[in-house]
Amino acid sequence: MTSYGVVCNGVNYVAGGTSANKGCQTRYGAHAFCQDMRLPSCSTAKSAFVGLSMARPVQDFGPGVPNLDLKGYVPEMASSGNWRTCPATPAPSRPRSGPR
Amino acid sequence: MQNGSHLIPAVQGLTITGDTQSGSTYDLIVGPGRAWSENGDTGAAGTFSRASLPFALVDRNQNCVHNGGLSFPYNAAAVSIAAYQVTAEACALHQFDVWGQLAATYDAHGVPDAVALENAHAAEVGNRMPTKPLSALATDHPAAGLDLAAFGSGITPRR
Incomplete structure (x- = not known):
């Protein structure tokens, strides 16, 4: 560390x-x-950004926002079969190599 | 540029190197450093000052930064070889030590907007958050019942 x-x-x-x-x-x-010493936070920043970015629409539009299907808001996702059931906050995945 | 003992890179932040040499996958960040003189820096070749500054190699398309330092003697007309060392990184999966010496070139010249750079650096340093050792957290907040050992449990310089 x-x-x-x-x-x-x-x-x-x-x-x-x-x-x-x-x-x-x-x-x-x-x-x-x-x-x-330059210590870019990499995945820490991405995690914080996602959390804060989700907190604001939840504040504005209610607790149902994380479960909305993204394909309803992004046309490119609606036209692709890969995104049929992707909510705004899918289960987290582990980054390939996170920061320390 | 140099302001007293402070070395201030005119270009800070991520520099895209565009280096396409075989195996090269790094961009570059150069940070502010310092300059000073040592008795041993005066010799047959003249009187030199010594410069040292931090740099970071930034992996492209990967979450890793490798931190190091760079040092070289210089004066108004010349620079010696530059010594560098990389000894830490911000990722678990790509750890290595690198050190060596490289030929360097030096062209003393005025820096456009030098005063603005000096002022910006002084403002940035002056506005930094106050720093204390972690042990002071318990003394500054005695009623909190803090277990400071928990903060560093399992942490070593390598891990």
Whole structure:
């Protein structure tokens, strides 16, 4: 794990972080530029995006939104036999290689 | 560009390399670094400063980023070879260490919009969220009854 921590009340609490640059672990010690180390969140971002994106239409249109068939709203899906029973929130699948 | 001891890449964020060499599947992110001088950097070839900055190799079409660092001595007229090392990544399935030295070229010149770049970097750094060690979470919130060991259970630098 390169870096982890908790954000609480506007403070970033970083594990292993006795100073700002000590919170990013590598196989050979702390990374020299922890605050500028680029850590794209990949599947974490996709998961958060999907959840938030679904929360808003549920807020606006009610709890039935996740069970609506997408083919009713996307013409290309309606014309394909592969999407006949795909609701807005199908069962989750495991990403091929998720972030850490 | 350089602002005091700070090295500020004019282009940050994901750079599409377009590299089509055999086996190459990486795009690039370069981050801000620092510059400093060491006594040993003065020799027959002149007086040099030392630069170090983080970079990341970004897999194309895959959820993985490989983090590393780059360092090289330089002065107003020349640059030495550049040493690089990749020692961490953001995925479980594609882990490797890479290190080595590469020839580098250096062309000192003015940077358009230099002041704007300096100000933008200073603003970005100045507006960062305050950082504390995780242990401070318990002392800042003593009534919460936190078990901090649970946050890092099973986590190692490798996993």
